[in-house]
Amino acid sequence: MRIKTGVIGFDTLIGGGYRPNTVNVVVGASGTGKTIFSLQYLLEGIENGETGIYISFDMDAKAVKILSESLGWFELVEAMENEQILVTRSHAENISYLNEDIISYIEENSEGNARIVVDSFTPLISSLDYSSRRDIGWFFDQLRASGTSVVTVEEPFTNSLSRPDVSIPIFLSDSAIFMKNIGYGEAFSRTLQIIKHRASWHADGVFPYRIMPGLGIVVESDLEQRFQRDDIEALLRSSKIDSKIKRRLSFLSKRDIPVSRAIIERVLGIYESENR
Amino acid sequence: MSRRIDSLVKDISNDPSVIGLIIYRVDGTPVFVRVNDEMRVIQHLYFLESQIRSILDYIFNQNLNEISIKVEDIKILLLPITKTLVMSILFLPIAEYRLEMEAKRVINSLRPLLANEV
Numbered sequence: 001m002r003i004k005t006g007v008i009g010f011d012t013l014i015g016g017g018y019r020p021n022t023v024n025v026v027v028g029a030s031g032t033g034k035t036i037f038s039l040q041y042l043l044e045g046i047e048n049g050e051t052g053i054y055i056s057f058d059m060d061a062k063a064v065k066i067l068s069e070s071l072g073w074f075e076l077v078e079a080m081e082n083e084q085i086l087v088t089r090s091h092a093e094n095i096s097y098l099n100e101d102i103i104s105y106i107e108e109n110s111e112g113n114a115r116i117v118v119d120s121f122t123p124l125i126s127s128l129d130y131s132s133r134r135d136i137g138w139f140f141d142q143l144r145a146s147g148t149s150v151v152t153v154e155e156p157f158t159n160s161l162s163r164p165d166v167s168i169p170i171f172l173s174d175s176a177i178f179m180k181n182i183g184y185g186e187a188f189s190r191t192l193q194i195i196k197h198r199a200s201w202h203a204d205g206v207f208p209y210r211i212m213p214g215l216g217i218v219v220e221s222d223l224e225q226r227f228q229r230d231d232i233e234a235l236l237r238s239s240k241i242d243s244k245i246k247r248r249l250s251f252l253s254k255r256d257i258p259v260s261r262a263i264i265e266r267v268l269g270i271y272e273s274e275n276r
Numbered sequence: 277m278s279r280r281i282d283s284l285v286k287d288i289s290n291d292p293s294v295i296g297l298i299i300y301r302v303d304g305t306p307v308f309v310r311v312n313d314e315m316r317v318i319q320h321l322y323f324l325e326s327q328i329r330s331i332l333d334y335i336f337n338q339n340l341n342e343i344s345i346k347v348e349d350i351k352i353l354l355l356p357i358t359k360t361l362v363m364s365i366l367f368l369p370i371a372e373y374r375l376e377m378e379a380k381r382v383i384n385s386l387r388p389l390l391a392n393e394v
Contacts, residue, residue, distance in 0.1 A: 191301075222277060
């Protein structure tokens, strides 16, 4: 089972959606669309009758409603009013690092399967160094127990992903994407790249995206090679390959991922030459 | 998008003298890659990756029409497509003039697709 993000074109790139009870990091500088991504994720949940929690350190419920209305997502505003989506704002000056109150709030309201958004995680951990890795790991474990989370992380304008407040969440998350906007308004000015997706296939490459009112983020995910299950199964039947690689290819053919017959033939060629 | 780019660069990337075609963004990110001879391209890719940002800096800030670099028996031609994108072609310089003409034709057809966000 996968948790659809609702971001058009994105689920195809991560093998159908997020895995349940995972922490999924979205990294990007200011203006790349991290908050829109987060709200789109909650919007998809509303449409499936799921509950959601939105935790922010910068925006209160009123600001989230204004942004939702500007995107034409009135269902999201309604869901906030009838508490299908809970919005809470923690004031940065009151944040004691990895605040247990935040975890308690999530636990009390999630029932173990909510869509949780922490937007952004950076104010909580900006003063930390690499020694805090274990504490962030603990925080992520609590999030996993409460549902499937999107955690946004601010990329500093120094263009560095190696700072601990950026790299530790990436290391400890189940998936991480990197959104970038170089601001020229060209086709490839806004791009999205999947850094990792644990226990799942994900697409490689740099994918352009747009942000449009009503639709939110739309990713151009026209993968070149579509999965052809029949092709692989025919190949498995006809080819005289040993049972070990046959079993592995059979596993691959059951996954809905883009892989062509040509790639499989090439893999078989390499395997055969190694075992000759 | 990659499929649309692919259809526009197919002819030139299928040229027997071309071993690879890569479109780089101004920050050095490769946004489109078509490789015909992986082993040969890989050797030069490390060189390109380490140099691409300063090369692109020259192209965009000095308004250069093109840059070509010769490494061993490979020629690398870099042509700006838009304000932020550069097409680099790695090829064996056996039919250089024809290939350069073809590359400029491809640039002109890519420009309307890649210059605008929508």
